[in-house]
Amino acid sequence: MKKTATLLLAAAILLGGAGQSSAVDFKVKGSWQFSFDYINGGNFMGKNRQGKHTIGQQWAAVRQQRDEFEAIQRVHLQLSAIASERLSGTVFFEIGEQRWGMATNDIGGALGADGTKAVKVKQAYLDWMIPNTSLKLRMGLQGVKLPGFAVDTPILQDDAAGITASWTFNPQVSLSGMWLRPYNDNYADSAVPARNNYLDNFDLFGLLVPVTLDGLKITPWGMGGALGPHALSPVTTAPRLGGSKSFTLANHNSSQPIDGLQIRDGLYPAAFSSGRGASSLLDSGYAGMFWGGLTGQWTMPDPFRLTWDFAYGSVNNGRGYLNRQGWYGMLVAEYALDWGLPGLYGWYFSGDDGDVNNGSERLPYLTTTNNLWNSLSTFGYRGNPIIGGAKGVLGTNPTGTWGVGARVKDVSFWEDIKHILRVHYFGGTNNTKMASYITGRHATDGQGRQIYRNNTDFNSFGTYLTTLDTGMEINLDTHWKAAENLLLTFELGYIHLWLDKDVWGKYENSPGDSLNVKDAWKTSLNFIYSF
Numbered sequence: 001m002k003k004t005a006t007l008l009l010a011a012a013i014l015l016g017g018a019g020q021s022s023a024v025d026f027k028v029k030g031s032w033q034f035s036f037d038y039i040n041g042g043n044f045m046g047k048n049r050q051g052k053h054t055i056g057q058q059w060a061a062v063r064q065q066r067d068e069f070e071a072i073q074r075v076h077l078q079l080s081a082i083a084s085e086r087l088s089g090t091v092f093f094e095i096g097e098q099r100w101g102m103a104t105n106d107i108g109g110a111l112g113a114d115g116t117k118a119v120k121v122k123q124a125y126l127d128w129m130i131p132n133t134s135l136k137l138r139m140g141l142q143g144v145k146l147p148g149f150a151v152d153t154p155i156l157q158d159d160a161a162g163i164t165a166s167w168t169f170n171p172q173v174s175l176s177g178m179w180l181r182p183y184n185d186n187y188a189d190s191a192v193p194a195r196n197n198y199l200d201n202f203d204l205f206g207l208l209v210p211v212t213l214d215g216l217k218i219t220p221w222g223m224g225g226a227l228g229p230h231a232l233s234p235v236t237t238a239p240r241l242g243g244s245k246s247f248t249l250a251n252h253n254s255s256q257p258i259d260g261l262q263i264r265d266g267l268y269p270a271a272f273s274s275g276r277g278a279s280s281l282l283d284s285g286y287a288g289m290f291w292g293g294l295t296g297q298w299t300m301p302d303p304f305r306l307t308w309d310f311a312y313g314s315v316n317n318g319r320g321y322l323n324r325q326g327w328y329g330m331l332v333a334e335y336a337l338d339w340g341l342p343g344l345y346g347w348y349f350s351g352d353d354g355d356v357n358n359g360s361e362r363l364p365y366l367t368t369t370n371n372l373w374n375s376l377s378t379f380g381y382r383g384n385p386i387i388g389g390a391k392g393v394l395g396t397n398p399t400g401t402w403g404v405g406a407r408v409k410d411v412s413f414w415e416d417i418k419h420i421l422r423v424h425y426f427g428g429t430n431n432t433k434m435a436s437y438i439t440g441r442h443a444t445d446g447q448g449r450q451i452y453r454n455n456t457d458f459n460s461f462g463t464y465l466t467t468l469d470t471g472m473e474i475n476l477d478t479h480w481k482a483a484e485n486l487l488l489t490f491e492l493g494y495i496h497l498w499l500d501k502d503v504w505g506k507y508e509n510s511p512g513d514s515l516n517v518k519d520a521w522k523t524s525l526n527f528i529y530s531f
Helices: 002-018 264-268 433-438
Strands: 024-041 069-084 088-099 119-129 135-147 158-168 175-181 202-209 211-213 217-229 235-240 245-249 271-274 287-298 304-316 324-335 340-349 402-416 417-428 450-453 469-485 486-498 520-530
Touching: 271 433, 433 450
Parallel strands: 245 450
Antiparallel strands: 024 069, 024 520, 069 088, 088 119, 119 135, 135 158, 158 175, 175 202, 202 217, 211 217, 217 287, 235 245, 271 450, 287 304, 304 324, 324 340, 340 402, 402 417, 417 469, 469 486, 486 520
């Protein structure tokens, strides 16, 4: 409560000062968001591996076994101090998520509602231009997103600390660069305190070149980075049935309880073998990484449009069994009509081979926590601009999968009400041999070396699908502009998985078929008041 009062007092002071200073304009914008979700089968298993009925939902995507029905709210408040078009400062507060009735972490959703940890600084940055130039700079905590025309980027979209810069050469060509520091000064060595914060920085550097021509938009881009050997330390392992061990990296999930595991699962293989002990799994040097891609849209033969994304990424962790490299491509073809925008789409993400000694062949990624308008899905993957549990039950992005689908957008039968319908069929691109390592049926590789693993089941973090696994998803979303600043959305979703029983049926050397697949479905009602 004290944090909320302090925030409101700060806002009042800023706004009160606006009348006293003609040199600076103060602007406030934000939103109130309410979400009421019901999800059934979000973990895709009717019974767990011990044969007990499971409860709750979303175990796959966020590792939080929540109630099937939840009511959630959140407030966004953005304050900007604008001196001119060339200089301004912005701070973005987030109050929530607050789950009605929940007292965990003092979020203020329980009786009394006096949460002490509900108010957070989401972004805080300075925008300015170098005098007598067209160079624009943004410094501080800010939202960062890599290009994606066909689908929201599956590599990086989140809030991060850093500097971004952009230069417009002419109306057709511009240049943007960035330096980000996702992690630094988080490592503590209890044995040797002098080594605290030693080699624990994680830095990223990116370059984008947006080009706009008549009927054509393209953006080639590239991003590289260096990950310190202690940035995600320490490495910990825990023995499991069958002799295999889990592989965990700390620090990254302490401040991101829902999505922090993306760093680990995005940069490392799902399972790997090593003759080394757990204490020497990681190299003592920096891990290098690179991503590059080309995204674009062609609209010359109006009303036809063609949109595509392609990207490749690699991570060299200093050990062959820990390296990861892969690619993805997506193509969308649409034809605008008076009654809506129908389209066909398809995607392909590279998948793992069956060798646990040569690293991963899936596309590496960082975090996609803040994906908002992901055109692929509002249930299976992150495509919901609203808070709530009704998103991401298949995972945070479609890595290791392929799919084809059809959709129709902007269909309206009544004024101020629009509908979006999506239907797609998808499957996995990962080798079936990897499933035996993930489930623990094979605790060692062909040379008898120990298996370490991040994923421990097909849905331990997102869904790990093999070439013998397929699925289907249907989304129907309705958006109603109920008032000038009030948007209501009603979403329906359904997902069915056809998992191969020979691949996933046996687990940890347990006899018989322990696979019990359950369909997932959701209904979600959301209210957004924006100002």
